[in-house]
Amino acid sequence: MLAVLKKFTVNIYERSYLYNECKQCWRVRSVHLGRKNHQDFRKRDYSSPSGAIKSLRSVLSPPVSKIRNIGIMAHIDAGKTTTTERMLYYSGYTRTLGDVDDGDTVTDFMAEERERGITIQSAAVTFDWNDHRINLIDTPGHVDFTVEVERSLRVLDGAVAVFDASAGVEAQTLTVWRQANKHQIPRICFLNKMDKTGASLSYCIDSIKQKLKVTPLLLQVADLDDEFAELVLEDYSENLDSLPAGKFQAAIRRLTLAQRAVPVLCGSALKNKGIQPLLDAITMYLPAPNECYHDFLQWYGNDLCALAFKVIHDKQRGSLVFLRIYSGTMKPQSAVHNINRNCTERMSRLLLPFADQNIEIPSLTEGNIALSVGLKQTATGDTIVTSRASAMAAAQRAGRADGMKLGASKESESLILAGIDIPEPVFFCTIEPPSLARQPDLEYALSCLQREDPSLKVKTDPDSGQTILCGMGELHIEIVHDRIKREYKLETYLGPLQIAYRETIISSASAADTLDRTVGDAHHLVSVKLDVSPLLAEATVTTSVIEYAQNIAELPKDLQKAVDNGIHTSYLQGPLIGFPLQNVVVTIQLLTIQPGTSMTMLSACVSRCMYKALKKAEKQLLEPVMKLEITVHEDHLNTVLGDLAQRRGSIHEIQSRQDDKVVVASVPLAEMMGYSTVLRTLTSGSATFTLELSSYEAMNPQHQAKLVNKMSGLP
Numbered sequence: 039m040l041a042v043l044k045k046f047t048v049n050i051y052e053r054s055y056l057y058n059e060c061k062q063c064w065r066v067r068s069v070h071l072g073r074k075n076h077q078d079f080r081k082r083d084y085s086s087p088s089g090a091i092k093s094l095r096s097v098l099s100p101p102v103s104k105i106r107n108i109g110i111m112a113h114i115d116a117g118k119t120t121t122t123e124r125m126l127y128y129s130g131y132t133r134t135l136g137d138v139d140d141g142d143t144v145t146d147f148m149a150e151e152r153e154r155g156i157t158i159q160s161a162a163v164t165f166d167w168n169d170h171r172i173n174l175i176d177t178p179g180h181v182d183f184t185v186e187v188e189r190s191l192r193v194l195d196g197a198v199a200v201f202d203a204s205a206g207v208e209a210q211t212l213t214v215w216r217q218a219n220k221h222q223i224p225r226i227c228f229l230n231k232m233d234k235t236g237a238s239l240s241y242c243i244d245s246i247k248q249k250l251k252v253t254p255l256l257l258q259v260a261d262l263d264d265e266f267a268e269l270v271l272e273d274y275s276e277n278l279d280s281l282p283a284g285k286f287q288a289a290i291r292r293l294t295l296a297q298r299a300v301p302v303l304c305g306s307a308l309k310n311k312g313i314q315p316l317l318d319a320i321t322m323y324l325p326a327p328n329e330c331y332h333d334f335l336q337w338y339g340n341d342l343c344a345l346a347f348k349v350i351h352d353k354q355r356g357s358l359v360f361l362r363i364y365s366g367t368m369k370p371q372s373a374v375h376n377i378n379r380n381c382t383e384r385m386s387r388l389l390l391p392f393a394d395q396n397i398e399i400p401s402l403t404e405g406n407i408a409l410s411v412g413l414k415q416t417a418t419g420d421t422i423v424t425s426r427a428s429a430m431a432a433a434q435r436a437g438r439a440d441g442m443k444l445g446a447s448k449e450s451e452s453l454i455l456a457g458i459d460i461p462e463p464v465f466f467c468t469i470e471p472p473s474l475a476r477q478p479d480l481e482y483a484l485s486c487l488q489r490e491d492p493s494l495k496v497k498t499d500p501d502s503g504q505t506i507l508c509g510m511g512e513l514h515i516e517i518v519h520d521r522i523k524r525e526y527k528l529e530t531y532l533g534p535l536q537i538a539y540r541e542t543i544i545s546s547a548s549a550a551d552t553l554d555r556t557v558g559d560a561h562h563l564v565s566v567k568l569d570v571s572p573l574l575a576e577a578t579v580t581t582s583v584i585e586y587a588q589n590i591a592e593l594p595k596d597l598q599k600a601v602d603n604g605i606h607t608s609y610l611q612g613p614l615i616g617f618p619l620q621n622v623v624v625t626i627q628l629l630t631i632q633p634g635t636s637m638t639m640l641s642a643c644v645s646r647c648m649y650k651a652l653k654k655a656e657k658q659l660l661e662p663v664m665k666l667e668i669t670v671h672e673d674h675l676n677t678v679l680g681d682l683a684q685r686r687g688s689i690h691e692i693q694s695r696q697d698d699k700v701v702v703a704s705v706p707l708a709e710m711m712g713y714s715t716v717l718r719t720l721t722s723g724s725a726t727f728t729l730e731l732s733s734y735e736a737m738n739p740q741h742q743a744k745l746v747n748k749m750s751g752l753p
């Protein structure tokens with residue numbers, strides 16, 4: 039069987055191979071469709087949906103083996119939204135074909151998405167295909183929203199990677215692909231835009247092999263090439279019986295689930311080509327929820343365990359929480375327990391995001407995606423169970439399973455389903471309401487948005503008291519600003535966009551400090567001596583690292599916490615221009631506290647002492663350096679490279695992609711402000727780029743001095 043399957047991976051230009059492949063492709067489909075002769079296959083109409091719109095009454099919980107929780111992931115503009123719209127249309131649940139260019143798609147439902155033509159939030163959509171329930175999660179392609187992608191990947195059992203067939207594997211696809219590898223998600227590839235000039239099957243297959251390092255199984259050629267399909271179906275039809283198609287299908291499924299190979303299909307969503315075979319492939323090759331192993335399921339048995347993977351705020355219904363149910367049953371009008379927030383709250387209604395409507399349902403079982411109404415505290419990434427008691431019981435089982443006695447907090451930690459890696463924001467700016475009286479409205483809007491989007495951080499400037507918005511990119515912050523205006527009817531003012539620098543030290547220093555203060559009747563006296571030194575670690579450490587000299591006896595917990603707090607406070611504001619520290623280790627050499635001294639005074643003294651030590655050390659400013667990938671026509675290459683040189687950019691590689699060049703470079707973020715406009719002007723709008731945080735790197739002394747002067751208000 040494997041020997042035969044290998045034919046899928048050999049030179050795709052060989053006619054004999056192509057014949058074999060189409061033959062098998064046809065066989066797989068004919069078995070799947072339950073059609074026994076070629077005539078039937080040819081009659082299948084791939085250009086219009088089957089029958090009238092389906093009755094939504096048929097929406098009941100299907101058997102778990104018939105559920106597919108699938109994500110669509112890709113580079114920006116590869117056609118995810120168009121593909122999703124076509125799937126809904128062909129599944130028979132929507133009557134009209136939505137179009138991103140006309141702004142009337144089902145999944146891009148936020149106003150910003152419809153206007154900008156990009157997908158910002160992953161929206162779950164449910165529909166049925168060939169007796170299977172498909173829960174489809176559309177994920178955004180823009181690099182500012184990688185957290186959205188990660189969040190949706192967490193709850194998927196399989197994924198479809200959509201490619202622009204004229205571009206092959208692009209930067210963002212690679213990022214999302216790696217994220218999918220991390221979650222071990224079986225995938226199939228859909229080479230979209232085959233209708234486009236410059237679309238190349240061979241180029242895409244090569245780039246999938248080279249960049250994604252996977253074995254592609256090409257499953258579909260015949261559907262796109264009528265002449266070739268005719269050859270296979272008519273002239274060679276007598277020779278098709280050598281291999282049972284069911285075995286082929288099973289082998290492809292095994293390879294896909296084991297992630298040893300990736301089925302590749304092609305089509306054109308815009309021209310309605312290849313969507314039905316893609317839906318067939320999703321049901322045939324991607325796994326059902328009960329085929330995916332999750333460690334924690336053994337602890338819950340039949341109890342409810344679900345993960346909140348998305349929160350949206352609806353004006354009428356309040357917050358709507360998308361949940362992936364891993365075990366048990368969810369019912370409306372019931373209380374559920376949130377392990378992360380240690381609170382119990384009531385779910386009023388349970389909905390199924392079915393096609394373009396939300397359908398009220400009496401219950402939903404494991405493997406499904408539900409939309410709940412009424413949960414007021416649950417945020418993205420929270421774990422939901424039946425009750426506090428069931429969480430405790432599961433925690434005990436988890437403890438027993440590990441064969442060790444776990445502390446209470448450790449037990450509950452082990453029950454929180456794996457969280458999402460949230461990268462540190464690189465941009466920030468102040469945000470102000472139109473008047474002081476509207477400050478509470480702003481705080482409310484920001485707290486709702488943060489519940490939806492964990493990559494959005496909100497802080498208060500300790501000196502000015504201003505609210506600071508921290509985000510993943512210019513677009514991210516711009517969209518938050520737009521949403522506050524649109525959804526919360528609040529006109530806010532953003533300060534200039536600033537870069538989140540970091541600080542570190544490159545030499546050690548020591549300091550001592552004593553705080554002696556009487557407040558009312560209480561006398562507080564504390565003395566501290568400590569050293570700060572650079573932490574020589576390969577990885578970046580942004581949390582405080584504290585060590586105690588050997589002569590210091592183990593501190594009681596409350597004292598230790600007060601010391602931690604003091605150091606943490608200094609860590610948040612470095613000595614140069616007040617940016618957070620990284621890679622600094624603090625060693626407490628001496629600590630004496632008079633009984634009766636408050637913990638706040640202890641923290642204040644430690645913090646002040648650390649600041650003194652940091653001031654003495656040699657300081658270094660670190661700036662975010664981005665990985666930049668620009669796709670540009672070769673005519674504009676030199677102009678783009680010249681411009682990059684002026685931006686302190688280092689070029690790593692220039693790849694050829696047909697008539698285009700792909701420039702891979704690293705550039706300090708400070709040089710990339712407003713780059714999209716500049717690039718558009720330089721290349722007459724023909725180039726595209728992606729930007730992603732690569733690392734924080736030391737600034738050279740001149741740039742550092744210039745920035746420090748600027749930030750300190752010096753000429």
Ligand SMILES: Nc1nc2c(ncn2[C@@H]2O[C@H](COP(=O)(O)OP(=O)(O)OP(=O)(O)O)[C@@H](O)[C@H]2O)c(=O)[nH]1
Nearest residue numbers: 114115116117118119120156157179231306307308
């Ligand atoms: N020629 C051609 N264009 C397509 C095809 N599919 C989508 N497009 C166009 O490509 C553009 C992007 O399509 P979308 O469906 O919004 O892509 P997306 O991947 O969802 O984009 P983001 O949500 O921004 O990441 C639109 O202008 C579509 O009309 C196709 O098969 N052929």
